[in-house]
Every structure is written in C-alpha cells, then in structure tokens.
Amino acid sequence: MEPLIEYFYYILQNIINALQRGSFYAVISIGYSMVYGVLMLFNFAHGDIFMVGTYIGFGIATVFLAIFSGLVPPPVIFLATVVVTMFLASWIGVFVEVAGYRPLRQAPRASAAITGLMIGIIFETTILIMLGAKRLSFPPLMETVNYHVGGIYITNVKAMIIIISLLLMLALHAFIQKTKWGMAMRAMSYDFLAVPLMGVSINIIAPLTFAVGAGLASVAGILYGQAYPILDPYMGVLLGWKAFVAAILGGRGSIKGAALAGYLLGFIEIFVATVFPSTLRDFIAYSIILIILSFRPRGFFGMEHSTKLRL
C-alpha cells in the first residue's frame, strides 16, 4: 500500500507544480486572446509587453522595498507593487496599440502583426541597452515558508501564485461580463463592423483591451519573478510564444478557453518532464497542440466565424 500512496503524492505534487506553471501561461495567453477577440489581430508584442511589465515590477518592487521595508507589513508592499505595476504596464499596452496598431487599422492584418513583432524587438533591445546583459534577480516580496501537507511540499509563494492568478481571472471575468466597458468589448468581438456604428469607438476599446492585457501580463511577471527570480530580456520570447499558441488552442477570442489551454500547457510541460528528458518538453507540447488543432481547428471554445470580414 505504501508505494501507491507515495505515487499518489508524487502526482499531487506535480499537479501543484503544473498549476503554478499553467497560471503564468493562462494569464499571459488571456492578453493574446482578448486582442484577438476585439481586433482580430495577433498581438505579437504581447510576450515582450510581459517582459517589460516584469522589469517595471522589478523596479517598483526594489524601490518600495528600499523605502517601506520594516515600516509596513510585506503583504501591503506586495499589494502596492502589484497595483502600481499594473497601472504603469497598462500604459505600455496603450503605447503599443497607439504606435503600432492604430496607424494600421485599414492595412492588411499581416502588416499589423509585423509591426507588433518589430515593437517587441525594440522593447528587448531597449531593455538590453538600458540595463546591460547582466541578469538581474527579482527581490523576494515575501518570506518563503515551506508547508508540508501529507506527502507534498508547498510554499506560500506557490500557493499565492495559483490563488492570485485565479482571482485575477475571476476579476477579469466580472469586468467583461458585468461592466459597460466589458460589454463594449464583447460587442466588438461579436461584430467588428457594426459596433462602431452604435457609438462605441474602436479607438477607445482597442487601447483598453491592450491595457487590460498588459496589466494582467505585468502581474504575471511579478509572480513569475517570485517563482523564478532571474530576469532576462528574452524571457518574453520564451513564454510569450507558448502562451500565444495556447491562446489559439483555447479558441480565438475566448478568455475561458485561453485560461484553460494555458493550464493544459502547464500540465503537459510538467508531466512530460516527469516521464521524458526535459529537453523533449517543447517537442511534445507543440506536437500535442498540433494534433489537437488538426482535429479541432477552432480550439476548445472558439466560435466558427469567417475571417473574411477583416482580410
């Protein structure tokens, strides 16, 4: 009986790890999915928006820790860091929309994808020039405490990452479903052409979408910095492209689907690494995605719609 329980704990431990990893993918891929839903464009800069958000979070956290450490309890510092970072990072999203996507409203969609890609490269290079190639490490915003529940180990950081990601997604869901802005976004993704005629300006909704996506990504960045403290300008490329594929897997424009696919990607990555050598992680993850997409091209929750409208 004993080995069976061990095995059970092993699986449970991996599930928790997968939830943590999936949280990052889920929160980032929601940003891709929202932009796709509203504008029907790929936001190829989103991975780098996540990266810039992480660096902003790094700066804010360092400053706040230097000033307030010891004066106020750590959870308050953490909360303040998250709020300020979200606010600042959402302006990055607005900048990308205004500089890269707004001038190309009438242009073919591929051109907008190219500007997004190029803005991403500019972000990476700017960070490299400003901060040099040295790798910075994110300051821990709270003391790590290890809990030992049954046979599994869980740290408070891990629990916090999972819970905060879920809370963020719930908040986003409420925002999309309950507020007037959310309703405008849903309307825009339902019919891109008719909604502007009803008095909802695309030039307000599109930056809002980018801002919300960027804000979420920056929180994911802070959480990522707590779990893996090494920052590097190319981290957005590594995570971003996978999150992008996850967003498509979930169904284009579907936030629920993007979150689900993000978690699925986390599970695939963690469980592949338990069976196969970890270098095969990408290979198997992308192969599974390719197979799923060949049988279900619209992803989990995507609606079948004609892209002819915007070509």
Next chain:
Amino acid sequence: MGIAKKFRQIFSTVPMLGWFLGILTAVLIEYYWGYDYISYYLGLPKIPVLFGALIMLKEPMMIPGALAYDLVVYVIPVLLVAKLSSVFTNPGAAVLEKLPLWLSAVIHLVCFYAILHLWAGINDYRVLVVKLTLVSIILTVSVNVINGYQGEFSCSHPGFMALGAYVSSILTLMLFTNDKIFGTALLPPALGPYLFPVVLVAGGAAAAIGSLAVAIPSFRTRGDYLAIISLAFMFIVKSAIENLNIIGGARGMGGQPDFAPLPVIFFWTLLCIWVIHNFVNSILGKALNTVRDDEAAAESMTVKTRKTKMTAFMFGAFWAGIAGGLFAHVLTYINPGMFSINRLAEILAMVYFGGLNSIVGSIVGAVSINVLGEALRPLELFKWIIIPLILIFVMIFRPYGLISFTEINAKKLLEAKHKRQQGVSP
C-alpha cells in the same frame, strides 16, 4: 526635386549596358588602385568594405575619407563612364535588342555576374555578405509565394530551412567527406561539387515533404490556422533537432565541405527566381491569386482551392529547403538555434519590407535588409532598434511593402535608350 529631375534627364540616355560598363570601371579602379593609392592617400586603413559604411560608423573621424573614397572610386567613374560611353553602348544595346529576349537577358546577367564576382572578390567579407544575401533572396522569394501570392501568413520557413540544411548537410557529410559521425566517404569526394545539386534537391524535397505536416491540417479551412500550425511546426522542428544527438543536437553540426562558391549560389538564385516567376505566372499561380482574393468565387470557377494551396505551399517549402542547404554550405556550420524566432523575424522583415506579390520586391527586401544589417553592424545593439523602426514606418506608409503587386518589365529595362531621344526631337 529639380536636381533629381535634371539628373534623370541627363542619364535617361544610358542603357543598362552603359551602367554595367560604368560599374565595371569603378570596380576595376578599386581592384587595381583601391588599396595602394586611393585608400592610402585618403588615410583609410584598408579598402572600405561596404562603401565605407562600417568604417564611418566605427570611427567618425574617417567619414570624410570614406566619403571621398566613395566619390572617387564609385560615384564619379560610374556616372562619367556611363554617360560618355552611351555613344557606343546604345548601339550595342540595340544589337542585343534584336536578339530574343532570353538571350539578351542571359548576356546581361553574365555581365552582371562578372562585375559582382570581381567586386566581391576584392575582400573575403564581401564574398560572405554577397553569398548570404543571395541565399536570403531565394528564401524571401519562396516566402513571398505563400505570404504574398497565396495571401496566408506562414511562420514555418525557418523550419523548412532547417530541414533542408540538415538533410543536405547529412548527405554531403555522409557521401563526400570522412566524418567522425558518418564514417568514411561513400563516394569519391571529387564527385562532390557535381552531385551537390542532387543533394540540395534532396534537402528541398525533405522540406517539401515536411511541409505536408503543416499543409494537411491547416488548409481544410481558411484563416489563421496556418499561422499557428506553422509556428508550432517551426518549434517542433527546432526541438526535434535539438534532441537528435546523432546530428549534433543543440551543439550543432559543422564541417560541411565548401561546395557553395559564389557562382553556384548565383546560379541557384537565378534558377529560383526564374522558376518561381514562371510558377506565379502560370495557370496555377493565377489560380493561387484568385484563391487569395476570393476563395468562394475561385471554387465556383472550378479552381481546386485545396490542391492549389497545398501545391504552392510545398513549392515554397521546397525552395526554402534549397536555401537552407546553401546556407549550411556557406557557413559550413549549423545549429538549431539559427532556425528559430529570430530567423523568422528576419525573414518576415525581408518579405514585408520588400513587398508582397512581387519578385522584384522580394529581391529589394532581401538585399536591403541584409546590406543594412551588415552596414549597421558597428552600432551593435542600436541596429536592432533602427531596422525595426524602419520596418514599422514602411508598414505604416506602405502596408504592402515598398514594391508590391508590380513587376519590372525586363524588355524595357534592357532596351537601348537612343530611340526615345529621336522620338522627342522634331
């Protein structure tokens, strides 16, 4: 504006042959006197490689010298000789005009290649730049078949390139060299350069077969599936190669014999341009354009849309594989990291900078991004801000690229220019 107009008026009488003669003079001047006299007296340490761009950016003190060098070696001889020689190059061009167009084009291309060879041969670095630029042209034109003529967004070309590069490298290492991994050469190494085209075609075929993995699932429906599936395919190829330790894994694979000198690459580039030009102007190519513009209408006009798209996609992948094979034999070293997101960004930049649906546009895009990339090398990181900014501006002001949906009329380009003058005079 006035100067440009006047300039164009003065030089409107110069035919293509005249320009060739002018450039040939400039190259000969550089070849014989460039190092010993001109750069010596101008205080330059050596012959400026890319028109002095590198040295100007590295040492601002050298700017006057480098500019003077450009003026003395290139601008003045080219303009002077081109203008003065138009007296006898025009009759020459008129003679060539009477020949069939293909023969005249071949003669012009041979002249062009001779000049290019001479110019590049002055410096080893130039040879490398020219070779990589030519490979980029093949790649860009092949991507344009899919992203331009077919109107889809393919992200998998680095993957196809990797397939071609690895398959052809394995074949040459196995057949023509004594390699640590693949053992002794199976065929006499002297045969290598002659059988190299076969090896390249094998690499291209591997890429074309690999492209089926993208084409079969993604062409069932229209839309963005191709972008996603091709992106996943690119990562799968890269990751698979990284895990195949027998071909070097992430460390890469080196020691390919140098089967790709400049003439070979030039020949393949011409072949690629010619074949793809014929392809996009064939019935299949026209069908491809109709599929892009309106798939439902094309279907009702008896175009087999799925078959057309698959054929074009495999065709594009084939040429990407050829480009990969040449790339591997130019650098004589490859690793999977070369065929990743960075390469994709570069390829897309070249295609969308140059222009969709145009072979000339692709050539312009490939040459400009490559030469710009090399010329801005001394700026190091700032290069990766300048090139993306240029591309963003091109996208904003010309969303389809610089030269899109047009081709240059070869006949008009090569004709003699004195007739026009006669037409003007009463």
